[in-house]
Amino acid sequence: MTGNSRFAVSVHILAYLAYRHGAAVPSAEIAGSVSTHPVVIRRLLSSLLKARLVNAQKGATGGFSLASAPQNISLLDIYRAVEPDPKHGLRTFTPNPKCPVGAKIETIIHGVFFKAQASMEAELARVTLAAIDQELHSVCPGKK
Amino acid sequence: MTGNSRFAVSVHILAYLAYRHGAAVPSAEIAGSVSTHPVVIRRLLSSLLKARLVNAQKGATGGFSLASAPQNISLLDIYRAVEPDPKHGLRTFTPNPKCPVGAKIETIIHGVFFKAQASMEAELARVTLAAIDQELHSVCPGKK
DNA sequence: CCTTTTTGTAACTAAAATGGTTACTAAATT
DNA sequence: AATTTAGTAACCATTTTAGTTACAAAAAGG
Numbered sequence: 001m002t003g004n005s006r007f008a009v010s011v012h013i014l015a016y017l018a019y020r021h022g023a024a025v026p027s028a029e030i031a032g033s034v035s036t037h038p039v040v041i042r043r044l045l046s047s048l049l050k051a052r053l054v055n056a057q058k059g060a061t062g063g064f065s066l067a068s069a070p071q072n073i074s075l076l077d078i079y080r081a082v083e084p085d086p087k088h089g090l091r092t093f094t095p096n097p098k099c100p101v102g103a104k105i106e107t108i109i110h111g112v113f114f115k116a117q118a119s120m121e122a123e124l125a126r127v128t129l130a131a132i133d134q135e136l137h138s139v140c141p142g143k144k
Numbered sequence: 145m146t147g148n149s150r151f152a153v154s155v156h157i158l159a160y161l162a163y164r165h166g167a168a169v170p171s172a173e174i175a176g177s178v179s180t181h182p183v184v185i186r187r188l189l190s191s192l193l194k195a196r197l198v199n200a201q202k203g204a205t206g207g208f209s210l211a212s213a214p215q216n217i218s219l220l221d222i223y224r225a226v227e228p229d230p231k232h233g234l235r236t237f238t239p240n241p242k243c244p245v246g247a248k249i250e251t252i253i254h255g256v257f258f259k260a261q262a263s264m265e266a267e268l269a270r271v272t273l274a275a276i277d278q279e280l281h282s283v284c285p286g287k288k
Numbered sequence: 289c290c291t292t293t294t295t296g297t298a299a300c301t302a303a304a305a306t307g308g309t310t311a312c313t314a315a316a317t318t
Numbered sequence: 319a320a321t322t323t324a325g326t327a328a329c330c331a332t333t334t335t336a337g338t339t340a341c342a343a344a345a346a347g348g
Binding site for chain 1: 292293294295296297305306307308
Binding site for chain 3: 319320321322323324325326327328329330331332333334335336337338339340341342343344345346347348
C-alpha cells in the first residue's frame with residue numbers, strides 16, 4: 001500500500017498509547033514495543049502531534065498520550081497524519097505531450113488512482129483505534 | 145498507492161497498444177510516447193507477457209500487441225502483473241513479541257491492510273482498458 | 289540551583305528501491 | 319548476409335527509508 005512502514009508503526013504507537021490508558025508514555029517504552037530506536041518513534045510522534053492526535057509532555061515524568069478518545073481516532077486520521085502526499089507512483093511519470101496518448105494518459109491515470117485511493121481511504125476511515133484496542137484485548141485471535 | 149511508477153507506465157503501455165489497434169508496436173515507439181528508455185518498456189512488457197496480457201514478436205516487423213480485446217483487460221490485471229507482492233509497508237515492521245501489544249498488533253494491522261487493499265483492487269477491477277481507450281478518444285477532456 | 293529525565297530535531301550512515309543506460313544474445317524478416 | 323527487434327543481464331546515479339548519534343530545550347524534584 002505505502003511501501004514504507006510509517007503507517008504501520010504509527011498505528012502500533014497509537015494502539016500502544018490506547019493500551020496504556022492515558023498514562024504519559026516515554027518514547028523509549030514505545031520503542032521497546034515496536035523494536036526500534038526511540039528517535040524513530042519520536043519522529044513519527046512529531047507528525048502525529050502536528051495532526052493533534054497525541055499530546056506530548058517534556059521532563060522527568062513526561063511522555064506521550066492520546067489527544068482524543070480511541071473511538072474518535074480513525075486509521076484514516078493516522079494515515080493522513082504520517083503519509084501526507086499520495087503521489088501515486090507518478091513521481092517520475094512524465095509522458096510525451098507531443099504524442100496523442102502521452103498528452104492525455106496522465107490525467108486519465110490520475111482519475112483512476114484518485115478513485116482507487118478514495119476507496120482504500122474509506123476502508124481505513126471505518127476502523128477506529130478503539131476497534132484495534134478491542135482486538136488487542138480479545139483473549140484468542142481466532143475467537144469470535 | 146505504489147510508490148513506483150511501474151503500474152502507471154504499464155497502463156500507458158497497454159493504452160498505447162490499444163490505441164495502435166492490433167499493430168505490432170516496437171518498444172522504441174512506446175518509449176517515445178512514455179518518454180523513457182526502450183529497455184524500461186521491455187522490462188515491464190516482460191512482466192505483462194508472463195501475465196499473458198500481450199503478445200511479442202521478434203524480428204524486423206516485430207513488436208508488441210494486446211493478447212486480448214481491451215474490454216477483457218482490467219486495470220487490476222495490469223496491477224497484479226507488474227506489482228506482484230503487496231507487502232504493505234510491513235517490510236521492516238517486526239514488533240517485540242514479548243510485549244502484549246507487539247505480539248498481536250502485526251496480525252491486526254495485516255487484517256486492516258488486507259481489507260484496504262481489497263477495496264482498492266475492487267476499484268481497479270472496475271476499469272477496463274477499453275474504458276481508458278474511450279477516454280483517450282474523447283474530443284475534450286471535460287466533455288461528458 | 290542542580291541533576292535527571294524526556295521531548296524535539298538536525299545530521300549522518302547503510303541499505304534498499306527505482307529508473308535509466310550499455311551491452312550483448314537470439315530470433316525473425318528482407 | 320544484413321537489419322531489426324525482443325530478451326535479459328549488469329551496472330550506475332538518485333532517492334527513500336530506517337537507524338543512529340548528538341545535542342539543545344524543557345520540566346520535575348530534590
